[in-house]
Amino acid sequence: MQPEDLVRDHTIYACVTGSRAFGLATDDSDTDRRGVYVAPTALFWRFDKPPAHVDGPLPEQFSWELERFCELALRANPNILECLHSPLVEHADATGRELLALREAFLSRxxxxxxxxxxxxxxxxxxxxxxxxxxxxxxxxxxxxxxxxxxxxxxxxxxxxxxxxxxxxxxxxxxxxxxxxxx
The missing domain is CATH 1.10.246 (Serum Albumin; Chain A, Domain 1)
Structure with a gap:
């Protein structure tokens, strides 16, 4: 399975971040897309694990595997927290909605x-x-x-x-x- 397939076929949450989400977009602003995917379990049963993140397949698109995303969220990584709180959600399946329901739990000192x-x-x-x-x-x-x-x-x-x-x-x-x- 190619990394792009993980994003295309297994994304649970996708949003727009950056200047568009911040309300700072201008005419020449790009569209930064971020997402979270869940790699199929079978990919974890190998010596080479699925990628923790994937750049693409769209321009300005970056996605994290759920485990890595949660690790970074627990560290209060601003990029991750801003992704979780983006007002511009493009996709959230049932698991993505569960993740969004937990977003306040990642806010800490x-x-x-x-x-x-x-x-x-x-x-x-x-x-x-x-x-x-x-x-x-x-x-x-x-x-x-x-x-x-x-x-x-x-x-x-x-x-x-x-x-x-x-x-x-x-x-x-x-x-x-x-x-x-x-x-």
């Missing part, structure tokens, strides 16, 4: 460390941009702020909201470089 850790990663990218290019890539600054807003709201409410809502225009202004960056 670990989210603070993981979201701020990802935000620090964006900050490091900004610092590297300043060193190598002399100016920040504004998209990195926007994502740093978006991650911190998500972490703040999650800590305040106990809920993860993916769409940035009222923060949209301010974040897009940062992305366009309209907000000064201290040097």
């Amino acid at each position: 670990r989210a603070y460390e993981s979201f701020t850790g990802y935000a620090l990663g964006q900050r490091r990218k900004l610092d590297a941009d300043l060193r190598t290019r002399g100016a920040p890539r504004w998209k990195h600054a926007m994502h740093l702020l978006r991650l911190l807003i998500s972490a703040r709201d999650l800590l305040r409410t106990g809920r993860l909201t993916v769409d940035v809502g009222a923060e949209r225009e301010g974040l897009l202004a940062v992305k366009r470089g309209e907000v000064p960056w201290p040097r």
